[in-house]
Amino acid sequence: MTDGAAPDSGEFGRIRRFFRPLSDGFPGALGLTNDAAVFGVPSDRELVVTTDGMVGEVHFLSTDPPGDIAAKLLRVNLSDLAAMGADPLAYTLVTALPKGLGDDWLAAFAAGLEADQRRYGIGLAGGDSVSTAGPMSFTVTAFGLVPRGQALPRSGGRPGDRVFVTGTIGDAALGLGVSFGTLTAGSDGDRAFLLSRLRRPEPRLGVGAGLRGLASAGLDVSDGLIADLAHIAEESGCRAEVAAARVPVSGAARAVLAAGAATIETLITGGDDYELLFTAPVDRVPAIQTLARSTGVPIVEIGRLTEGETGRVVALDETGAPLPLEKRGWVHF
Amino acid sequence: MTDGAAPDSGEFGRIRRFFRPLSDGFPGALGLTNDAAVFGVPSDRELVVTTDGMVGEVHFLSTDPPGDIAAKLLRVNLSDLAAMGADPLAYTLVTALPKGLGDDWLAAFAAGLEADQRRYGIGLAGGDSVSTAGPMSFTVTAFGLVPRGQALPRSGGRPGDRVFVTGTIGDAALGLGVSFGTLTAGSDGDRAFLLSRLRRPEPRLGVGAGLRGLASAGLDVSDGLIADLAHIAEESGCRAEVAAARVPVSGAARAVLAAGAATIETLITGGDDYELLFTAPVDRVPAIQTLARSTGVPIVEIGRLTEGETGRVVALDETGAPLPLEKRGWVHF
Numbered sequence: 001m002t003d004g005a006a007p008d009s010g011e012f013g014r015i016r017r018f019f020r021p022l023s024d025g026f027p028g029a030l031g032l033t034n035d036a037a038v039f040g041v042p043s044d045r046e047l048v049v050t051t052d053g054m055v056g057e058v059h060f061l062s063t064d065p066p067g068d069i070a071a072k073l074l075r076v077n078l079s080d081l082a083a084m085g086a087d088p089l090a091y092t093l094v095t096a097l098p099k100g101l102g103d104d105w106l107a108a109f110a111a112g113l114e115a116d117q118r119r120y121g122i123g124l125a126g127g128d129s130v131s132t133a134g135p136m137s138f139t140v141t142a143f144g145l146v147p148r149g150q151a152l153p154r155s156g157g158r159p160g161d162r163v164f165v166t167g168t169i170g171d172a173a174l175g176l177g178v179s180f181g182t183l184t185a186g187s188d189g190d191r192a193f194l195l196s197r198l199r200r201p202e203p204r205l206g207v208g209a210g211l212r213g214l215a216s217a218g219l220d221v222s223d224g225l226i227a228d229l230a231h232i233a234e235e236s237g238c239r240a241e242v243a244a245a246r247v248p249v250s251g252a253a254r255a256v257l258a259a260g261a262a263t264i265e266t267l268i269t270g271g272d273d274y275e276l277l278f279t280a281p282v283d284r285v286p287a288i289q290t291l292a293r294s295t296g297v298p299i300v301e302i303g304r305l306t307e308g309e310t311g312r313v314v315a316l317d318e319t320g321a322p323l324p325l326e327k328r329g330w331v332h333f
Numbered sequence: 334m335t336d337g338a339a340p341d342s343g344e345f346g347r348i349r350r351f352f353r354p355l356s357d358g359f360p361g362a363l364g365l366t367n368d369a370a371v372f373g374v375p376s377d378r379e380l381v382v383t384t385d386g387m388v389g390e391v392h393f394l395s396t397d398p399p400g401d402i403a404a405k406l407l408r409v410n411l412s413d414l415a416a417m418g419a420d421p422l423a424y425t426l427v428t429a430l431p432k433g434l435g436d437d438w439l440a441a442f443a444a445g446l447e448a449d450q451r452r453y454g455i456g457l458a459g460g461d462s463v464s465t466a467g468p469m470s471f472t473v474t475a476f477g478l479v480p481r482g483q484a485l486p487r488s489g490g491r492p493g494d495r496v497f498v499t500g501t502i503g504d505a506a507l508g509l510g511v512s513f514g515t516l517t518a519g520s521d522g523d524r525a526f527l528l529s530r531l532r533r534p535e536p537r538l539g540v541g542a543g544l545r546g547l548a549s550a551g552l553d554v555s556d557g558l559i560a561d562l563a564h565i566a567e568e569s570g571c572r573a574e575v576a577a578a579r580v581p582v583s584g585a586a587r588a589v590l591a592a593g594a595a596t597i598e599t600l601i602t603g604g605d606d607y608e609l610l611f612t613a614p615v616d617r618v619p620a621i622q623t624l625a626r627s628t629g630v631p632i633v634e635i636g637r638l639t640e641g642e643t644g645r646v647v648a649l650d651e652t653g654a655p656l657p658l659e660k661r662g663w664v665h666f
Contacts, residue, residue: 030486033568035413035552036383036477038484041374050369051474053427053463080368094386094472130386134467139427141384141474144369151371153363219368235366 014103015129018110019093026090026123037092037125041145048144048151050080056135060199061179066105068199069138070112075201076222077142078120079274082208083220085152086144090125094139096132120205150212152278157217157236161279163303164215164288166204168250169225171197173270174262185261190252197250201274206295211278214287218278224271226325229303230313232279239308244268244315244323246302265325268315279305347436348462351443352426359423359456370425370458374478381477381484383413389468393532394512399438401532402471403445408534409555410475411453412607415541416553418485419477423458427472429465453538483545485611490550490569494612496636497548497621499537501583502558504530506603507595518594523585530583534607539628544611547620551611557604559658562636563646565612572641577601577648577656579635598658601648612638 016032023029028039041047054076056062060069074091081088093113117123125143175198177183178191186194204220211218217236221228225247233240244264249257256262280288285301292299315323349365356362361372374380387409389395393402407424414421426446450456458476508531510516511524519527537553544551550569554561558580566573577597582590589595613621618634625632648656 033564034487035416036381036419036484038379038381038417038479040376040379040481043373043376046371046373047380048369048371049425049458049474049476051425051427051459051461051472053429053461053472055429055463055465055467057466058464083368084371086369092382092384092474094384096386096388096470125382126384128384128386128472130388130470131391132388132467132470133390134388134465134470137429137463137465137467137470139384139386139461139472139474141382141425143382146371148373151369154367 014106018106019124019127022110022113022117022124025117026125028090029123029125032126044148045145046148046151048081048084048086048146049141050077051139051141052077052080053137053139055137062136064199066108067112070109071116071200073138073140074113074116075203076274077140078203078205079201079220081142081144082203082205083152083218083276084144084146085150085208085212086146087209088120088122088205089143089145090123091140091142092125093127094130096130096137098136099131147212152208152211152215152218154217154219154232155235157232157238157279157305159238159305159307161216161281161305162285162301163229163240163242163277163279163305164299164301165225165248165275165277166207166297166299167202167275168248168253169221169273169275170253170267170270171250172201172272173266174253174256183256183261185259186252186255190255193250193252198272203274204276204297207276207291207297207299210291210295214284214291215278215280218276221273221275221277222271224269225273225277226268226313226315228277230311232277233305233313234311236305237310238305239310239312240303240305242303242313242315245318246300248298248300269325347439351439352457352460355443355446355450355457358450359458361423362456362458365459377481378478379481379484381414381417381419381479382474383410384472384474385410385413386470386472388470395469397532399441400445403442404449404533406471406473407446407449408536409607410473411536411538412534412553414475414477415536415538416485416551416609417477417479418483418541418545419479420542421453421455421538422476422478423456424473424475425458426460427463429463429470431469432464480545485541485544485548485551487550487552487565487568490565490571490612490638492571492638492640494549494614494638495618495634496562496573496575496610496612496638497632497634498558498581498608498610499540499630499632500535500608501581501586502554502606502608503586503600503603504583505534505605506599507586507589508532516589516594518592519585519588523588526583526585531605536607537609537630540609540624540630540632543624543628547617547624548611548613551609554606554608554610555604557602558606558610559601559646559648561610563644565610566638566646567644569638570643571638572643572645573636573638575636575646575648578651579633581631581633602658
């Protein structure tokens with residue numbers, strides 16, 4: 001019951017060897033030699049804190065490439081920061097690993113963390129390493145900064161606001177099928193793309209920062225487009241409509257749809273997209289188009305908030321008729 | 334792979350029911366309805382951040398009372414804040430639980446969190462709930478505040494500084510034996526005390542705050558007194574001596590020693606004490622005695638830092654001769 005942190009064990013030394021260098025760029029980490037990290041927050045900023053756990057065989061497969069596991073772990077947390085309009089700063093990491101995991105695995109995992117630290121300009125602030133008899137699991141707590149009072153809420157949407165989404169929706173849901181070997185439609189390139197979208201989501205940090213003062217409400221799509229729009233509608237006291245045909249879909253997903261191997265419902269209820277979903281008053285449409293151009297991230301208007309039953313989301317087909325969604329639980333709760 | 338957070342599932346609703354109320358006292362949690370917590374840090378303060386994972390059958394037994402698991406989870410993190418001289422503020426929590434865990438368990442766990450939140454004046458800032466096929470596990474990230482520049486380092490000890498420890502040492506190591514049913518010495522009351530010291534450590538927050546500007550180096554004892562003193566010695570570039578007979582031992586532990594069921598070595602290498610171990614120049618001894626009186630927490634001088642081999646810790650017996658410690662790995666590394 002105390003073996004996890006035995007300071008002289010090979011495990012402990014190995015963790016220090018692989019993880020301590022990851023803290024080099026963040027002075028507040030104190031080189032991971034102390035009980036805690038220490039850092040200040042500028043008086044014109046607020047700290048944004050999010051935490052997510054990922055468990056093997058639930059959120060990823062233990063056989064996934066270690067660098068992909070590392071990337072997803074960081075990126076789902078950074079996506080939460082993006083959804084708040086925050087600029088990323090640092091993170092802490094708790095690893096729970098089976099004993100006997102090889103050095104090669106740890107080295108590849110740490111290399112994945114390091115690559116994304118550089119990509120997103122963050123540092124490791126602290127952590128803990130424990131052993132487990134169960135599947136490997138990880139918890140990241142990510143820290144960002146946002147100008148005081150400008151964090152993006154979920155509750156600011158108003159009837160008449162337009163609904164927007166970044167990137168493309170549904171790739172990760174199809175990527176899950178690729179991961180399990182159950183999705184065989186599309187080309188090899190299509191399936192590789194869908195798998196990469198599942199394993200290496202792209203946190204929309206530039207768009208998130210640009211939405212400060214522009215969007216009325218926002219979040220990142222993790223439960224599925226429809227379910228997450230319901231969160232905004234619920235918190236904003238509105239009903240929402242989505243034109244299903246306007247939902248942006250990748251070429252790879254389009255190939256899968258064309259082959260009859262999935263439906264639009266799969267895409268808009270699937271989850272794990274980590275795209276930003278947000279609302280804004282109609283007079284901000286030009287500024288949002290400018291933001292899309294300046295960041296290079298596609299942003300598409302897909303619907304609007306309306307008066308009506310709070311939290312209700314209706315997906316409309318091309319004739320304007322409600323699309324019956326089988327996963328009713330995700331649509332209205 | 335996406336079931337952990339299904340917003341309409343019984344699990345999700347249950348978690349919200351039990352955990353959302355825990356965020357009531359911390360406005361930055363935004364009622365747990367957003368992607369992240371948002372809060373400011375006063376410009377004369379620094380944020381102190383620590384994170385610890387606890388895995389069933391490694392750090393606790395899944396059959397332990399849920400309220401005890403909750404208490405230990407929070408307290409080991411609060412102890413890290415105490416070791417930095419920080420005042421506690423808030424925490425985030427990730428739970429990884431087996432499916433099918435009953436409402437009763439969750440209610441008792443949440444009640445344990447709530448009781449300690451009130452005891453220590455902290456609030457739940459955010460979290461995540463996932464399912465696991467393995468043992469239950471938890472990660473807490475705790476936040477505290479410390480006056481700028483006054484966090485207690487591990488590296489500030491100097492030759493001649495005295496070594497102090499709070500409370501009593503070795504109870505938790507014996508409590509582990511009680512937990513496993515292998516320790517039968519002492520009275521029923523003794524064993525209940527030792528078990529409670531294992532399951533409900535007492536973070537020394539008052540002493541930690543009082544040590545700001547007073548101690549030269551400090552940490553909380555988690556790996557074992559000797560191993561943790563080696564951490565201070567290592568980071569401070571010193572050797573350290575401990576008079577084994579001066580190490581404070583509880584009446585219950587003394588009864589176990591008297592029965593021959595454990596040795597002083599068990600106590601000073603056992604770990605999980607969560608007492609504060611710190612160093613200070615000799616001219617601060619009176620101020621430290623005053624701190625002990627004002628907080629009501631016993632503080633005992635047990636040794637000193639010396640020049641010599643960096644990181645080396647020597648335990649001395651009553652004649653001043655080095656005590657041979659079998660667990661050599663814990664003594665010097």
